[in-house]
Amino acid sequence: MTDTDIWTVIALLTLATFLTRATFWLVGHHITIPKRIHEALRYAPACALAAIIVPDFLIRHEQIDVSLKNPQLVAGLIASIFFLYKRSMLGTILLGMTAFTLIRLLS
Numbered sequence: 001m002t003d004t005d006i007w008t009v010i011a012l013l014t015l016a017t018f019l020t021r022a023t024f025w026l027v028g029h030h031i032t033i034p035k036r037i038h039e040a041l042r043y044a045p046a047c048a049l050a051a052i053i054v055p056d057f058l059i060r061h062e063q064i065d066v067s068l069k070n071p072q073l074v075a076g077l078i079a080s081i082f083f084l085y086k087r088s089m090l091g092t093i094l095l096g097m098t099a100f101t102l103i104r105l106l107s
Helices: 003-030 035-041 044-058 071-086 089-106
Strands: none
Touching: 044 071, 071 089
16 A cells, blocks of 8 residues: 555545544434433443443353353452442452452462
8 A cells, every 4th residue: 555545544534433423413403312212322331331241251262151160250240249339440440350360360
């Protein structure tokens, strides 16, 4: 690829990113979303996060592993219980990573 090709790709990707992200900001006041859909969209971030995290907890060596020998699952459960009890995001991250490291090193 030449320098011109690279800069053209960068410019087009910048434009595509801007258009897809700014569309609702630019014309959002003209679009009316039904109340039911608006209420359902409140759960979209939690669903997206679950779709990313749950497979990471459950899939180990390209297989579903729900046993206590799965360090990701055990550390995730420990961190989740801690978060439900303390509501501390930093503490949850630190405890989860510490638990995962210790479980992995001890197994």
